[in-house]
Amino acid sequence: MRRTLLAVLFAAATLAGCKTSQGSDALALSFSAYKTTPVMVTHFSIEKPLAPTPPFIPGGIADEGPPRFAGVSSGDAPVDRGADGVWQVSARWVELTTDRAWEASVDVPVDEVNIDLGAYSLTVIMGPNGLLLIGSDLAGTQKSDMKDIARSCGARVPEDDKAWRLETEAHTGLKTIMSAPRGPVTNPECPTP
Structure with a gap:
């Protein structure tokens, strides 16, 4: 299911067989969220109009x-x-x-994106209060492997507010994520609405 979902996201975000102006013609795309604020992603795009995706919960503790x-x-x-x-x-x-639903866009300078293992490395991270952070981390577990490229505070989309957290049987991993211990949001980059 997760592989199918990621394949759908790539179909929505890229055109097959097209190469960027320089660098790699491959992309290693990952999604993450802060542990303090897990999310359900409902729309995504790169260089195209924002498009709906099958709802998914990105793993990670960014x-x-x-x-x-x-x-x-x-x-x-x-x-x-x-x-x-x-x-x-x-x-x-x-x-x-x-x-609370959020929407954000951010411009990512391609020449700042790391090429790791032959592919552009792009991590889309959602944080508290509408933070959209784009990372380009290298494979590894050291802080020096992390690279933030761009960030933006999103806008509220109240018409898309939804209590996904109550649909624990409908989404794989949701029950586990919602029952996981998490601390409070402290010093958020984006203001609390």
Whole structure:
């Protein structure tokens, strides 16, 4: 199921067989969230209009890493639509602890993305109060392996607020995530609404 979901995300985010202006023609894409604020991702895109995806819960404890992600999927690198050396990454998600929906976009300079093991390494991280953070971590468990490229505080999308946390039987891992101990959000980068 998770592999199928990641394949769908790649189909939504990239065009097969297209190479970026320089660097690699492959992308290692991963998703993560802060342990303090697990999320349900509902929309995602790279260099395309924001599109719905099958809802999924990204693994990881990005605020406690490295590593900041629980899995990686490989595919073709996105086409740089504006030929400006920037990938626009967009996402919409719901914080499982607050039921609040957020949407954010961030511009990612392609030349700042690490190429690790032959592919661009891109980690999409959702944090408290609508934080969208793009990392480009190298494979490893040292703090020096972590690289933050871009961040943005998202906008609230109240019409998409949903209590996904109550649907514990409908989503794999949701019951475990919601019952996991977590500390309070402290010093969030984005303001509390």
